[in-house]
Amino acid sequence: KKLGIALVGLGYYAVNKILPGVDESPYWELKGIVTGTPSKIPALKEKYNLKDENILNYDNYANLANCPDIDVVYVCLPNGMHAEYSIKAANAGKHVITEKPMANTPQECEDMIKACKKNNVKLAVGYRCHFEPFNLELMRYGRENTFGKINYIQSMFGWTAGDPKMWRLNKELGGGGPLMDVGIYSINAARYTKGMEPRSVVAHFGPVTDKTRFSEVEESVSWHMEFPDDTVFTGFTTYNTNVEKFQAYGDKGWVEMGPAFSYGPIVGNTSKGKMDMEVVYHQTYQMNGMGAMFLSSDPIPDHCSGVEGLKDMKIISAIYESAEAGGKKIML
Ligand code: NAD
Numbered sequence: 410k411k412l413g414i415a416l417v418g419l420g421y422y423a424v425n426k427i428l429p430g431v432d433e434s435p436y437w438e439l440k441g442i443v444t445g446t447p448s449k450i451p452a453l454k455e456k457y458n459l460k461d462e463n464i465l466n467y468d469n470y471a472n473l474a475n476c477p478d479i480d481v482v483y484v485c486l487p488n489g490m491h492a493e494y495s496i497k498a499a500n501a502g503k504h505v506i507t508e509k510p511m512a513n514t515p516q517e518c519e520d521m522i523k524a525c526k527k528n529n530v531k532l533a534v535g536y537r538c539h540f541e542p543f544n545l546e547l548m549r550y551g552r553e554n555t556f557g558k559i560n561y562i563q564s565m566f567g568w569t570a571g572d573p574k575m576w577r578l579n580k581e582l583g584g585g586g587p588l589m590d591v592g593i594y595s596i597n598a599a600r601y602t603k604g605m606e607p608r609s610v611v612a613h614f615g616p617v618t619d620k621t622r623f624s625e626v627e628e629s630v631s632w633h634m635e636f637p638d639d640t641v642f643t644g645f646t647t648y649n650t651n652v653e654k655f656q657a658y659g660d661k662g663w664v665e666m667g668p669a670f671s672y673g674p675i676v677g678n679t680s681k682g683k684m685d686m687e688v689v690y691h692q693t694y695q696m697n698g699m700g701a702m703f704l705s706s707d708p709i710p711d712h713c714s715g716v717e718g719l720k721d722m723k724i725i726s727a728i729y730e731s732a733e734a735g736g737k738k739i740m741l
Contacts, residue, residue, distance in 0.1 A: 412703055415441030415463065415479045415503075417470075417494050419449045422508065423485035426672070427535075430692025436700020440478040443470060443494075470494070473501035480504060481703055483535075487582040488589055492517035495532070496524040504531045504703055510593050511718025513584030515726055518719040525715065533699055533709045534718040536597065540694040542686035543666060543675040544598070550657075550664055551602040556680065557661030559602060560640055564595035564655045566670055567629065567647030573622045577648075586626030588725055592646030594670040595655070596724050599634065599642045601712070602657055607634035607642065609740050610724065612732040618649060632728045 414437050416423045431437045441463035442453055450464055463476050473479060482498040484491050484507040492512040495505045505525060511518045511534050525532040538544040550556060567587055576582035577590055600606060615629030622628070629647035636642070645652070654667035662680030669675060672691055677684030702709050711717060727739040 411438040412436055412480045412700060413438055413440035413478045415439075415443060415465075415473070415476070415482045417443040417482050417484045417498070418486040418490075419444045419446065419453070420485060423483070426692050427483060427485060427696075430690065430694075430696040433690065433693040434696035434700055436704065437696055441465065441473075441476055441482075443467070443482070470497055471501055473498060473503055481506060481531075484508060487576040487579075488584045489513050489579075489582040492521055495521045499524040499528045499530050499532070502528060502530065506533045506535060506699060507718075508535045509718070509721075510584065510589045510725065511715065511722055513589075515719060515722045518715060518722050522715040522719065531703060531709050532715040533702065533713050534715065535695065536713045536717065537691045537695040538594065538597070538670055539601075539713045540698040541673075541675070541691050542689060542694075543669070543677050543684060544601070546677070546684060546686055547598065547655075547657075547664065547666065548601045548604075550679075551604055554659070554661075556657070556659030556663060558638070558640075559657045559659045561658045562599050562602060562640065562642040562656065563644070564598060564642070564669070565645040565652045566591040566594050567645070567650050567652045569651055570622070570648035578622050578626055580625040583626055585725070585729060586623070586628065586630075587646040587648045588627065588630050588728060590646075590648075591670070592630065592632075592644065592728075593721055593725065595644045595646065596634075596721050597717075598655055598670065599644070600720070603636050603638075603640055605636055605638065606720065607724065607741055608637050609635045609738055610727045610731055611736055611738050612728040613736050614732045615647065622648070627732070630728065630732055632731070634724075 439457045443465045481504040491507045495507045612632035631645045634642040655669035656665045664679045666677040674688040731739045
């Protein structure tokens with residue numbers, strides 16, 4: 410039997426990226442949708458032969474409890490809505506995948522973990538890089554000390570967020586600015602390359618060059634993290650420039666990826682030569698990996714569970730705390 414999945418929110422990422430991955434993966438079948446926009450229903454209803462009772466909106470969402478065809482819901486809503494719709498799904502007895510960042514605050518992440526535990530359902534976070542060959546190779550380099558002990562990591566990820574009305578520029582819906590949206594990839598990659606948790610952060614907001622777009626969330630932020638083995642990390646994220654590069658330097662060589670985290674093709678070079686990994690459709694690999702996890706009787710492995718989401722969120726929260734205090738060192 411395939412796992413029945415319902416997409417919660419039919420925005421760009423759900424429809425254009427996750428759904429093709431669901432279609433390609435042998436583990437999943439789209440069985441339901443949750444949308445506040447009725448005009449999005451007919452095309453999907455017809456293509457996937459969806460039953461009326463599996464087509465929900467935000468008001469009758471609790472009816473999920475009466476949808477036996479739906480095993481897992483995938484929350485693809487603005488960040489500030491992840492916690493509410495994940496917790497409600499768990500209370501309706503459904504397993505949950507939520508997009509990154511897991512939620513707006515560590516407290517929300519903890520509430521989500523608690524709700525899933527209480528209802529005995531699984532919780533995963535859409536960390537697609539954890540299924541992507543170049544990033545998996547990066548994890549292996551770190552684990553096997555391919556380039557010796559990594560002493561320095563630098564990672565930049567940003568893009569130009571032009572539309573002043575987008576939810577990503579609204580504090581309540583975005584939870585913050587580029588740090589929440591794409592800076593999280595650099596944090597996550599530093600952690601999976603080192604295989605350890607940073608011990609401290611220091612952060613500074615960049616200048617605000619556009620007061621209309623950046624009245625609620627940061628335009629850019631740079632931050633410094635130290636790891637328990639004295640590895641230094643510097644990161645930068647922005648909504649005013651397209652930038653994407655990850656570099657790690659060890660005492661026996663280096664690795665550099667750019668693009669590193671977006672949909673690809675990812676390009677990687679090392680001091681030993683070009684990274685020769687397969688270029689894949691990330692979301693299919695993610696849905697294959699997650700399919701096996703949801704079918705298994707084991708819990709979701711920590712690396713893409715709520716535990717991982719909470720760890721990143723605690724670091725994000727410390728970065729904001731530091732930047733708001735003008736660069737105060739925060740111990741984690
Ligand atoms: P989007 O704006 O395209 O879609 C958001 C959806 O939420 C829309 O269908 C919108 O109608 C719906 N919505 C419901 N209530 C809303 C409200 N009050 N305000 C605004 N929209 C509301 O956004 P997206 O790019 O699809 O992002 C959705 C989630 O997916 C975010 O959490 C984002 O971080 C995540 N995402 C992840 C990746 C990835 O590579 N893993 C890539 C893009 C987005």
